[in-house]
Amino acid sequence: MFQKILIANRGEIALRILRACRTLGVEAVVAYSEADRESLAVQLADEAICIGPADAKRSYLSAPAVISAAIVTGCDAIHPGYGFLSEDEGFAEVVRAHGLTFIGPPPQILERFASKEGTRRLLADHGLATIPGSNGMLRDELHALEEADRIGYPVLIKPSAGGGGKGMRMVRTARELESALRVCRSEAKAAFGDDSLYLEKWLDENRHVEIQVAVDRYGHGVHFGERDCSVQRRHQKILEEAPTPALSEAARTALCERAVRAVVAAGYENVGTLEFLVDRDGTAFFIEINCRIQVEHPVTEMLTGIDLVATQIRIAAGEPLGFGQGDVVARGHAIEFRINAEDPDHEFRPQSGQIARYVAPGGPGVRMDSHVYPGYEVPSFYDSLLGKLIVWAPDRAGAIARGAAALDELVLEGLITNLPIHRALLKNEAFLEGRMTTNLLDRVGSAAFLAAANRS
Amino acid sequence: MVRHDGQRAGDSQRAGDSQRAGGARRSDAARLADHAEIDRLAEDLLPALIAKLGASGLGELEVREDDWTIRLRRPADEASGGGRKAGERATWSAGGGSGGPTVNPGSGSASGGHGASVARSLAAVGPGRAAEEPPHRAVATSPAVGVFHPRPELRAGARVRAGDRIASVDVLGIPQDVVAPVDGVLGASLVEAGEPVEYGQELVRIELLGGSGPAAPGHGTAGHGTPGHGPAS
Numbered sequence: 001m002f003q004k005i006l007i008a009n010r011g012e013i014a015l016r017i018l019r020a021c022r023t024l025g026v027e028a029v030v031a032y033s034e035a036d037r038e039s040l041a042v043q044l045a046d047e048a049i050c051i052g053p054a055d056a057k058r059s060y061l062s063a064p065a066v067i068s069a070a071i072v073t074g075c076d077a078i079h080p081g082y083g084f085l086s087e088d089e090g091f092a093e094v095v096r097a098h099g100l101t102f103i104g105p106p107p108q109i110l111e112r113f114a115s116k117e118g119t120r121r122l123l124a125d126h127g128l129a130t131i132p133g134s135n136g137m138l139r140d141e142l143h144a145l146e147e148a149d150r151i152g153y154p155v156l157i158k159p160s161a162g163g164g165g166k167g168m169r170m171v172r173t174a175r176e177l178e179s180a181l182r183v184c185r186s187e188a189k190a191a192f193g194d195d196s197l198y199l200e201k202w203l204d205e206n207r208h209v210e211i212q213v214a215v216d217r218y219g220h221g222v223h224f225g226e227r228d229c230s231v232q233r234r235h236q237k238i239l240e241e242a243p244t245p246a247l248s249e250a251a252r253t254a255l256c257e258r259a260v261r262a263v264v265a266a267g268y269e270n271v272g273t274l275e276f277l278v279d280r281d282g283t284a285f286f287i288e289i290n291c292r293i294q295v296e297h298p299v300t301e302m303l304t305g306i307d308l309v310a311t312q313i314r315i316a317a318g319e320p321l322g323f324g325q326g327d328v329v330a331r332g333h334a335i336e337f338r339i340n341a342e343d344p345d346h347e348f349r350p351q352s353g354q355i356a357r358y359v360a361p362g363g364p365g366v367r368m369d370s371h372v373y374p375g376y377e378v379p380s381f382y383d384s385l386l387g388k389l390i391v392w393a394p395d396r397a398g399a400i401a402r403g404a405a406a407l408d409e410l411v412l413e414g415l416i417t418n419l420p421i422h423r424a425l426l427k428n429e430a431f432l433e434g435r436m437t438t439n440l441l442d443r444v445g446s447a448a449f450l451a452a453a454n455r456s
Numbered sequence: 457m458v459r460h461d462g463q464r465a466g467d468s469q470r471a472g473d474s475q476r477a478g479g480a481r482r483s484d485a486a487r488l489a490d491h492a493e494i495d496r497l498a499e500d501l502l503p504a505l506i507a508k509l510g511a512s513g514l515g516e517l518e519v520r521e522d523d524w525t526i527r528l529r530r531p532a533d534e535a536s537g538g539g540r541k542a543g544e545r546a547t548w549s550a551g552g553g554s555g556g557p558t559v560n561p562g563s564g565s566a567s568g569g570h571g572a573s574v575a576r577s578l579a580a581v582g583p584g585r586a587a588e589e590p591p592h593r594a595v596a597t598s599p600a601v602g603v604f605h606p607r608p609e610l611r612a613g614a615r616v617r618a619g620d621r622i623a624s625v626d627v628l629g630i631p632q633d634v635v636a637p638v639d640g641v642l643g644a645s646l647v648e649a650g651e652p653v654e655y656g657q658e659l660v661r662i663e664l665l666g667g668s669g670p671a672a673p674g675h676g677t678a679g680h681g682t683p684g685h686g687p688a689s
Contacts, residue, residue: 034656050654051601065655068627069601072652098628 001317002026002077002101006070007041008051009081010060012371012387013293014041017079020309029073031066033059035379040371049073054381060084063091067098077101077316083383086292089114103316105270105291112267116160116288117198123274123286126262131277131285134199141181147199148177154202157181159188159195163290165235166191170202200287205437207246207278208232210290211259212300214271214311216321221264223256224300224308225330230436231425233348233446238418239425240296241335242303245396245434246278255284260325263289271312277438295338295388298369302334302392333399334392337407339370341384343416344446352380356414361406365392365399368410378415386417396434400426421446424453592664594638595646598657602627604634604647606660614642622660625653640664 004027007017014030018041021028030045035054042048051069052059059065061084070078078095080086080103089110092102104110113119117136124130134147137160148155148171157180159167167188169180181197189195207230215221228244229237243252259274272291276284297308306328315321342348355376360368370387372378378386391406393399404426407419425431428449430440441449598604602625616622616636623645624631636642643661647653 049601050656052655059655064627064630065601069654071628072601072603 001319002075002313004029004073004075004077005103005313006031006066006073006075006078007045007081008060008066008069008078009084009086010036010039010041010371010382011385012369013081013295014039015044015371016369017081017309018045020307020313023307024310024313026313029069029075031060031069033381035381038377040373040376047073054379056084056381063088063094066091067095067100070095070100071098075100077103077313079103079313080292082292082295087114087290101316103313105268105272109267109269110291113289113291114161116158119289120286122266123262123289126265127258128262128274128286129284131203131287132201137196137198138181141178144177144181144197144199145174148174151199151201154204156200156202157184157197158200159184159192159197161188161194161196162192167195167197168235203277203279203285204439205280206230206439207244207436208237208275208438209244209246209255209278209284210273210275210294211256212271212273212294212297212308213260213263213268214308214315214321215260215264215268216315217269217318218320219264220321220324221260221268222321222323222325222328223260224304224306224328225256226252227296227299229296230438231431231441232438233421233441235438237296237338238421238441239335239337240299241333241396241399242299243330243333244278247282247284251282259286262286270315271308295385296336298367298388298390299334299336300330302365302367302390303330303332304328332392332394333396334390335399335403337389337403337422338418339386339389339410339412339422340418341378341386341415342418344418344421344450345416348418348446350380350384351415351417352378353415354378355412357411358413359409359411361389361409363402363406363409365402366406367391372412386412400432420450420453424450427453593643594636594640594662594664595658596622596634596636596660596662598625598653598655598659599634600625600627600632601655602632602653604649604651604653604659605631606645606649610642612642612644616640616642616662625659634659636660636662638662638664 001024005017005021006029007014007021008031009017010032014032018028018030027047028045030041030048031051032039032042032048033052033054033056034050036042037050049069049072051065052062063085066078066085069075078100080088080091085091086104087110089107092104092107092110095102096107105113112122117133120130120133132151134144134151138144138147153174154170154172155177157167157169157171157177167184169184171177171180184197185195188197207228209226209228209230211226212224213221214224225242226244226247227240227242228246229240230246231237231239243249247255255276259276263272263274268289268291270291271293272289273294274289275287277287278284293309293312300306301308306323311321340348341351341353343351355372355374355378358372358374358376360370362368367390368387369390372386389403389406389410391399391402393402404423407422407426410419412419430436444452604623604625606623607621610616610622617639618636620636621633622636622642623634625634626632640662643663645660646658653659
C-alpha cells in the first residue's frame with residue numbers, strides 16, 4: 001500500500017478521496033489552487049499544498065505542478081479524481097517516470113483506451129455490440145459527409161478526447177453537419193487540446209446505461225452492476241439511479257457479464273465504467289469506457305456496500321481484488337441527485353457566490369457528498385457541482401420517497417441551485433414510471449418541465 | 457512597526473555578548489549555535505508574528521518551536537487601541553522580560569542557564585523611524601511549487617530592481633525565476649535554501665527604498681549587473 005497520496009483534485013471528490021485514504025490508513029496531501037484555499041478538503045486535510053493560481057491550466061491541469069507537489073511533500077502516489085488529468089495517459093506516463101504511481105489504469109493501458117473510436121473497435125473485437133459509427137477519425141468535411149451518409153442521419157458528432165458534452169452535437173442533415181463540425185472542433189480543441197472528432201449513429205429515444213467494473217493487475221475482474229444515467233440535459237448527467245428501470249434483471253445481468261468479460265479480455269486494469277446506449281427494444285450498444293472514478297460512483301456504493309475509491313487505490317497499489325463476483329451483492333435501489341450551482345430559469349447558467357446557509361439532509365439511506373459549508377465561497381473557475389445527494393431504499397418507490405424528503409430537507413442558500421429540476425423530476429410521470437430517455441429534458445425544454453411540475 | 461532587517465545580525469551579537477558577560481561561561485560553539493538560531497528565528501518567524509499580531513485584535517501571541525518559545529505581547533496601552541506605530545518596542549530576551557516579544561531558549565535553561573539574557577531592543581534600529589511611517593516592504597513570492605534556491609551571490613542588503621531574478625524554485629529540475637516585485641533592498645530570506653515551497657509562498661523580503669530608510673547599500677547589486685543604479689523613489 002502507498003505511504004502517502006497526493007490528491008490532485010478539488011471539490012467533493014477531493015473530500016471523497018481524503019475519506020478513502022483515511023479508511024485505508026494512508027496519509028494524504030490535498031493539492032489546491034489559490035481559489036480553493038478555503039475549501040473543505042484543504043481544511044480537513046492533515047497536509048495541503050498550493051500548486052498554482054485559480055486557472056486550472058496552471059494548477060489542476062499542470063502536470064509539472066502536480067508532480068512537483070507530490071515530490072516535495074513526499075508522496076508516492078497521485079490520485080487525479082475525475083476530470084482534469086484523470087484520463088491523461090501522457091500525465092500518467094510522466095508520473096511513472098518520476099517514480100510515482102498514478103491511481104488509475106497504468107499509462108500503457110490508458111493509452112490503449114485513449115481513443116474512444118479505437119476503444120469501440122477493440123471492445124467490438126471482444127464481443128460487445130457497438131453503436132454504428134464512422135470508420136476512424138473524421139479527416140475533413142468530405143469524409144464526415146460520406147461517413148454520415150453511410151451510417152444514416154441523425155448522427156452524433158463526438159470528440160475523441162474528454163467528456164461532459166463538450167464538442168458534441170447531434171445533427172439531422174448534411175447541412176447541419178457541415179456547420180456543426182467547425183464548432184465541435186473548436187470546442188474540443190479548447191476543452192481537451194485535441195480536436196479529433198468522430199461520428200456515432202444517434203438513437204433518438206435511448207437510455208444511457210453504464211456498467212461499473214474493477215479489474216486487478218492479475219486479471220481478476222468483477223462488475224458492480226449498472227447505473228442508469230438517462231436523465232440528462234445537453235449530454236450532462238443530472239440524476240443517476242440503479243438498477244436501471246429499462247432492462248429486466250436477466251438482461252442486466254447478461255449485459256454486465258458480457259461487459260466485464262470484454263474488458264478483462266481487452267487487458268483493462270483498475271476501476272472503470274463502460275457506457276452503453278440502450279434502444280427502445282432493449283438492445284445495448286457500447287459507446288465508450290471511462291478509465292476513472294466517476295461522479296456517480298456512490299450509487300453503486302449504496303447498492304453494494306463496496307468502497308470503490310478504496311478499491312481503486314488498492315488496485316493501483318498492486319493488491320489483488322480480494323473478492324469475487326459472488327461477493328458483490330447489490331441490494332435495493334439508489335438515486336443520486338447532482339446539486340449544481342446553476343440557474344434553471346436562465347439556461348442553467350453557472351452561479352458563484354457565498355453559501356449563506358447549508359443544512360445537509362439525513363436519515364436512513366441518505367448520503368450527502370459535498371464540499372460546501374456555511375460561508376464557503378463558491379469559486380467561478382470550475383464546474384458548478386456543489387455536491388451529490390444519494391438516497392437508498394429497498395425499492396425504487398422507497399428511494400423516490402426518501403429522495404423527495406431529503407431534497408426538501410436540504411437547505412442551500414446564498415446562490416441559485418438546480419434543486420427545482422430535481423423536485424420536478426420526482427413529480428414527472430415519465431421519471432416515476434422509469435421511462436426517462438436522454439433527450440427528454442431537452443425535447444420538452446427545462447422551462448416547460450419545471451412549469452409542468454409546479455402545476456401538478 | 458519594528459525594523460530590524462539587514463543590520464540586525466551584528467547588533468544582536470554585540471548585545472548578546474555584553475549582556476551575557478556576567479553569566480555562566482559557555483563554549484563558543486554553543487554560543488554560535490544560539491546566535492544562529494536567534495538569527496533564524498528573527499528572520500523567519502518574528503516578522504511574520506509581528507505582522508500577525510498587528511493584523512489581529514490580540515494582545516499576545518506565543519509560538520513554540522523545538523527548544524524555543526517566542527512570545528509577542530503588545531504593550532498594555534496599545535493592545536486595546538489601534539495606534540501601534542509610535543514607540544513600539546520589540547525585545548528579545550531569554551528567560552523572562554516583560555512586554556514585547558521574548559525569545560526563550562528552552563530545555564529549562566531559559567531562566568537560569570547559559571542563555572540567561574540575550575536581550576536587545578529591536579526598535580533601536582533606526583531610532584525614530586518606526587514612528588514616522590508604516591513599513592515599506594514587499595515580499596517576493598514563489599512562482600511555483602518546488603524547491604527553493606536563493607542566488608548565493610545575493611545577500612541581505614543587496615540592491616534589487618523590480619523584475620530582477622533574486623532566487624529560483626526548482627520544479628522537477630527546471631528552475632523558475634523568483635523575481636523582485638519592486639525596487640529595493642533585499643531583506644530577510646523567509647525560507648532556507650533547499651526547502652520545499654508552495655505556489656505563492658512568501659520567500660524573500662524586499663525593503664523599499666525611499667524616505668529615510670535604513671537602506672544598506674554597498675552589498676552588491678542583483679540582476680543584470682548594472683552596479684550603482686540608484687534607489688527607486
